[in-house]
Amino acid sequence: MAELNSSPQKTSGAHKRKKMNTRVDLTAMVDLAFLLITFFILTTTLSKPKAMDLVMPDKGGEDGLPVPQSRSFTICLGKNNQLMWYLGELKNPIIAPTVTGFNKDGIRKALFETSKMVHDKTGKSMIVLVKPSDHSVYNNLVNVLDELEITKTPSYAIVDIDGHDTDALKEKGVY
Helix, strand or coil, rough: EEEEECCCCCCCCCCCCCEEECCCCHHHHHHHHHHHHHHHHHHHCCCCCCCCCCCCCCCCCCCCCCCCCCCCEEEECCCCCEEEEECCCCEEEEEEEEEEEHHHHHHHHHHHHHHHHHHHHHCCCEEEEEEECCCCCHHHHHHHHHHHHHCCCEEEEECCCCHHHHHHHHHCCCC
16 A cells, blocks of 8 residues: 655755655555446446337248238338328229328328228228338338337338339329
């Protein structure tokens, strides 16, 4: 620990004074620091990544069953944080294409109302097709997946957008 060295040092001049040298042993302090570091490393909980499970279909052929138009809800992502949705086929929609945003009165309300309508008519759940365009951003896709999770939509898929949907987005001014 701390010790004093009492050996006199020579000074010039008439006065002879004794100077004491102090030397502090920091070994115990270093040991304590390493023990504290070890304690905090071992007791810290690291943040766990928050991720949503997403199951994507195989890249195989078109072996899947056709989706009935009465249950297919399509969401086309456009530019400026806007999207277009419709129920059925674009050529002959059950609900006409509508442009909306990502707020609670936008896509969430459309998902709730349309899901209830489809369930009342068919007795089955709605199937949602999400089609991101070239002008949409990744955040919009994540927002749609969050809305699907909030509305507890059991069946949805992310598919490539086709030319008809791109034309419809251009007509609505969101492409």
